[in-house]
Amino acid sequence: MTRKTLALFACLAAFVTAVYSNHFANEFHFDDFHAIVQNPYIRNIHNLPLFFVDTQTASVLPANRTWRPLVSASLAIDYWLGNAMKPFYFHLTTFIWFLVLLALMLALFLKVFDRARPHPNNLWAASFATALFAVHPAIAETVNYIVQRADLYSTLGVVAALVVWIYLPRTRKYGLYLLPLAAAMLSKPPAIVFPFILFFYLWLVESENVKAAMRRSIPSIVTVAALGWLSSAMTPTTFTPGAFSAYGYRITQPIVILRYFRTFFIPTGLTADTDRTPLNSIFDADALFGFVFLAVLVAVAVWAARRRETKPIAFGLCWFLLALLPTSLFPLAEVENDHRMFFPFVGLALSASWAVALWLYSHPVRKEFAAAACGLVLLAFAAGTWQRNKVWRTEESLWYDVTLKSPHNGRGLMNYGLTQMSKGDNIRALDYFRRALVWTPNYYILEVNLGVVNGALHNDPEAERHFARALQLEPTEAASHYFYAVWLRGKGRTDEAIQHLNFTIANNPSFIDASHSLMEVYAQQMNESLLRRTAAETLARFPSDQEALSWLSRAGSLNTAPESYLNASLAFYQQGKFEESIQAARQALKLRPDYWEAWNNIAAAYNSELNWDEGIRAGQQAVRLRPDSQLARNNLGWAIRQKSGKL
Numbered sequence: 001m002t003r004k005t006l007a008l009f010a011c012l013a014a015f016v017t018a019v020y021s022n023h024f025a026n027e028f029h030f031d032d033f034h035a036i037v038q039n040p041y042i043r044n045i046h047n048l049p050l051f052f053v054d055t056q057t058a059s060v061l062p063a064n065r066t067w068r069p070l071v072s073a074s075l076a077i078d079y080w081l082g083n084a085m086k087p088f089y090f091h092l093t094t095f096i097w098f099l100v101l102l103a104l105m106l107a108l109f110l111k112v113f114d115r116a117r118p119h120p121n122n123l124w125a126a127s128f129a130t131a132l133f134a135v136h137p138a139i140a141e142t143v144n145y146i147v148q149r150a151d152l153y154s155t156l157g158v159v160a161a162l163v164v165w166i167y168l169p170r171t172r173k174y175g176l177y178l179l180p181l182a183a184a185m186l187s188k189p190p191a192i193v194f195p196f197i198l199f200f201y202l203w204l205v206e207s208e209n210v211k212a213a214m215r216r217s218i219p220s221i222v223t224v225a226a227l228g229w230l231s232s233a234m235t236p237t238t239f240t241p242g243a244f245s246a247y248g249y250r251i252t253q254p255i256v257i258l259r260y261f262r263t264f265f266i267p268t269g270l271t272a273d274t275d276r277t278p279l280n281s282i283f284d285a286d287a288l289f290g291f292v293f294l295a296v297l298v299a300v301a302v303w304a305a306r307r308r309e310t311k312p313i314a315f316g317l318c319w320f321l322l323a324l325l326p327t328s329l330f331p332l333a334e335v336e337n338d339h340r341m342f343f344p345f346v347g348l349a350l351s352a353s354w355a356v357a358l359w360l361y362s363h364p365v366r367k368e369f370a371a372a373a374c375g376l377v378l379l380a381f382a383a384g385t386w387q388r389n390k391v392w393r394t395e396e397s398l399w400y401d402v403t404l405k406s407p408h409n410g411r412g413l414m415n416y417g418l419t420q421m422s423k424g425d426n427i428r429a430l431d432y433f434r435r436a437l438v439w440t441p442n443y444y445i446l447e448v449n450l451g452v453v454n455g456a457l458h459n460d461p462e463a464e465r466h467f468a469r470a471l472q473l474e475p476t477e478a479a480s481h482y483f484y485a486v487w488l489r490g491k492g493r494t495d496e497a498i499q500h501l502n503f504t505i506a507n508n509p510s511f512i513d514a515s516h517s518l519m520e521v522y523a524q525q526m527n528e529s530l531l532r533r534t535a536a537e538t539l540a541r542f543p544s545d546q547e548a549l550s551w552l553s554r555a556g557s558l559n560t561a562p563e564s565y566l567n568a569s570l571a572f573y574q575q576g577k578f579e580e581s582i583q584a585a586r587q588a589l590k591l592r593p594d595y596w597e598a599w600n601n602i603a604a605a606y607n608s609e610l611n612w613d614e615g616i617r618a619g620q621q622a623v624r625l626r627p628d629s630q631l632a633r634n635n636l637g638w639a640i641r642q643k644s645g646k647l
Helices: 003-019 031-037 045-052 069-082 087-116 122-134 146-167 169-174 178-185 189-205 210-234 246-265 285-304 311-329 344-362 367-391 395-405 410-422 426-439 444-456 460-473 478-490 494-507 512-524 528-541 546-557 562-574 578-591 596-608 612-625 630-646
Strands: none
Touching: 003 087, 003 122, 003 367, 031 069, 031 146, 045 069, 069 087, 069 146, 087 122, 087 146, 087 189, 087 311, 087 344, 122 344, 122 367, 146 169, 146 178, 146 189, 178 189, 178 210, 189 210, 189 311, 246 285, 246 311, 246 344, 285 311, 311 344, 367 395, 395 410, 410 426, 410 444, 426 444, 444 460, 444 478, 460 478, 478 494, 478 512, 494 512, 512 528, 512 546, 512 562, 528 546, 562 578, 562 596, 578 596, 596 612, 596 630, 612 630
């Protein structure tokens, strides 16, 4: 790059950094939880080689496990850099690679423009195209969504491969350009379209004949075919794309593509989770309208391909359509998703910007007016991106936005309800869960959450009914068994809870919360041998797990630490096992005779059994040892008042 180019890119990078400066503290969202937050594998930097050979490391949810080793490896590095689950380091890494992508896009756009029509202002046109992509509000959907850096890495690899091909022609025979392509394929499958992008570049931009362009694309075809086969082979049978009807999904894609195209020019209605549903018939008005749009877009590309000056427009439109091809043909759970616009919008930014540049080159417009108009467009888009960053700030702000933009999305309503439950507003959470039930009546995670919130509201029969429904819908899913086990523990049904926790661990050892919960149960039961065994088995899978290490180090003191008996006493009390609570507290008193908390637990347990005399005696001991304890005085006062009432 020339000094002028470097200076322009430095200004562009500063502008983009300012626009995204309010996103670095944004929380984890959606798929981030099962792929990052709950994923024990990314917490150990030594697992880097494992990401390339074991898809179990990709997610704690078997249905969501795919082979994207570079993405998983990068997440582990971010965790290591932050020494914790700190979103800032994850966002920082994503943003740095985003800037690298922009630099490569600028180089690519400039070369394409210069080949079509050399002009002194081509650098400004290429800079505008890059900036337009950089601050487009739809692009913020990928930059803010940490786990979807897969789209960024994949796009980066494709652009880098093309840039290496263009700028380093002597390395082509060594296949250097195939290295970033391989990295793209190890990040996300849509990079498989690179050979077609290369073909259209050679044919349209470098004006090679069709046979020559096809011949020079063969090495990249072999590369993506080999890595595509490997990706397919590595994808476990548990992976579930989620689409109910391949036919319905595919006939919906043309109208979805039209919506993406419209969004490039009018970026409104962005949502983190769509409520669009598949069409039922190819003769549906939306389906027909979508196919007509595709025909028109192809016709425009064909027309633009006839003249050298307009060939970049054709190339950009081909890029747009090719980048959407994988997600249009392969049926997925959602018929549309806003982060899918990231890769295709590289082509649209190129095409639209060159169309504007050609018009300006052919019409006598003052440079000041043209610059002002371009600046206003960029500022308007930047303002939209700033607002989208704010929407992605918290789980609550993101899912509230989804409830407004996608009101028929049951998952969105449920996730907003979860944010309310986390704040303790269980009534509001239940309301949103019930709204979600209208749109997703057979969603097992929704049933689990209905069980949790009803349990928190002490609607025990309803809670158990929803947990049973979740188990009926997905008998082997970890979440169904784990959260049911948590509820069972709270109801004193410990043996049943242990069964569900063991089932979860046996079927999905990556769901490490189940192991942690089981260790807590064994510790409360003073079962040293089972606690040691569970901790050792957990550490065999996850050697750096701090909770398992902690329990293993404390296992030998279960029967010697009075605090352990006190904790067990409290756990028994919460489960309604008052005799066991009293016995555990008395064991604590043997080790520490002046342990007022143990006497207080005994008083509370006797009071719950309506044994007021023993409650008074124990309460008096607690107050004698700790006169300033309001809790002990309350338990004693309650027993005295109740006994007086009986008399």
